[in-house]
Amino acid sequence: MKERIFLKKKFKEYYSTLSIEEIKINGLRKREFGFVMFEESGMIRHKAFDSVNKLAEFLREYTPAHAYYSSAYYEHPSAENMNEKKWTGADLIFDVDVDHISTSCKNKHDKWTCLDCNNIGIGIEPKICDICGSGRIESKKWVCQRCLEVAKAEITKLVDDFLLNDFGFNLKDVEIVFSGHRGYHVHVYSKDVLTLDQNARREIIDYVRGKGIDVYFLFGKHSYEGIISYGSSINEPGWLGRWSRGLYDYIVNIKGGIKEKMRLPEKISSLLIKNMNKIIEGYSTNNKPLLSPLALSLKSRNLKLLVEEIAEEYGVKIDEQVTLDVKRLIRIPNTLHGKTGLKATTVKYDLLDSFNPLTDAITFKNGKITVKVDESPEIYMFNKDFGPYQNQIIDLPVYVAVYLIGQQSAKLL
């Protein structure tokens, strides 16, 4: 309890100095707002505001632990019933969260416990416990520099290659936001996406993830009867070139031993490896992978597998549900995340490369405070390592203390 009061006090400090400019929200009056408070669990939903000032006032006065708005626009955003709300459209949202990407460092910092049999493990938690089969699994996950870099690389790919190049969105309609915890959100505010239904969004998801690519699209351009092409040039636009570059990267990487083999049947992998030089040569002489069923003696079923694996590997690992759900609530940019005290920072496109959430999203830069840390892996914030800690009473910078308290790993004395 003491801890929550402390966090709330810190958050209030933040919101009382927050400039209105930072929470300017497109179509604010048509959105639904939702909040999770420090005092109670559960979410307050169906709130609406008629100006940014009112919203700012609310944040200052009530100071929620988490603040969300709907990606959707409604005629009556405060109506409690979805039908009465009258959906009129929604932004297109992408979410890249390290939860959905396997990174090797997870074995170092993530742990899980089965609530039914106390079985424990490290890394990504399983859906069901491997001992008792229970689905009640509690996990303890941590922010880590490496994980966040991986997420940022995915976001860069999403924005550069897909949103700007292929979909042709205007940069001014694309907002990149650090989620405040383990990833990034991208909001697209274009009239071209506003009224798209779930079917259409599903197609966008598949495009971005690299799902459902057709062998004939890549290799059968000139004839739908037989596969006659050797693949597209790496300079082709869209997926044609992307796929070819993907194959090239993949082959060069396994050749250089940087990459493990994909989940491809042994037969395909070994054929690829056998033909590696031929393929790379194909790239260097005519920019095309010298890849055809003839060159590889692949059966069409296997070629299909190869094509799909490469495409999924080179698509962006977004959380599909977030993009698909046109009524979802999403964290308001530039508000604080109640589990980390980090700011869900809007990142300018030009500054994405140099953006480091564990420095740039830190809010409470001043002061130190003594806390008792139950358990924490080594964490890295503001260019410094802290921990690992185990049952320790220690003086920490406020931002580290807030972070550990938010993660329920530390208590005030």
Add this chain to the structure above:
Amino acid sequence: MNAKNSVIDLSLFARYPFLSDAGNYVSMFNIDIDDLSKPEHNEILQEAIREIYEVVNGVSEVKHIDDYIKLMAFPVILALLSYIGSKPLINKYAIKKAKEVEEALRHENDDVLCYVASNGFNWTIKPTEKSVFAINFKDYLIASAMFNDQSWKLINQILINGLVYLSKSRLIRLMAAEVQRRIMQIELKREEPPEGIRSIVLKIREAIKKTIFERHDYLEVSGPINTEHFPPCILSIYNDLISGKSVSHIARFILTTFLVSIGLDVDSIINIFQRVADYDPDKTRYQVEHIVGKRGSRTKYATPKCENIKTMGLCLGNCGVKHPLNVYRRRIREKHERKNFFEKKVQGVL
């Protein structure tokens, strides 16, 4: 070809009566629904009725119709359809009209295609090189939702800077699909038809009752088919299908065999498949009848076992059974048991 030039090309309007220019032209005459029974508009009304009966009876005659009459009949047909209130009839008309438009578009040059797409559908479209067209991805996504085929997925298009590049023949198919989609979206009128067309509407309603397609077509999804008893694998195929998502051949096969097993007849099953965009009545009937065992080999196909469904990658849960039908039977049984249980309890209390 530009609307601003206001060259009224009646024959063009008759071929593509959904053009906004055509609509503007029609509205100049200011004919109200109740005016249709007047002798001077009788020809229009008769043409509309004729076209609807063609759909009802599944025939089509080659007949030369005056452009003006043909054009004026279009909005009348839509009005009649919405008062008749049969979704299947609307769908059938939509399919027929789309085919007609597709055929006509094949004979047009690039400029006319672009004009029809932008004036008729408000699409952003531009010709690039000869017979390659670029359309806005949003317009593409909405129209292509009508197709199930993998080759229409966005990922299998050339998408550059927000534009999807299409060959002439694919553009024409897409435009036909859009015509179909738009007609299928017309809303059913709940109120009684106005005096001027009442008797006609009632007569057509009567007529479709006698045709097979209508008998089961009022069947609602939530009606006799109780999807809450479906196992996850079947339910997911079923939901994909009725929400218009792409459903593979094998998945359709599994669903059909399952529906047969739980007692649906051919027509009811076809009715479900009608929700699919690339629905082809004849082909669907053939396939369903084949599975049911009325055609071809005359063997009735059984629903695959879980084991097989699993290898096809369509299993969605560990239901702990060997066959999807076991789940269905179990759930029905449980429901009955629960019902009996509660009834007993109530009796006990009384």
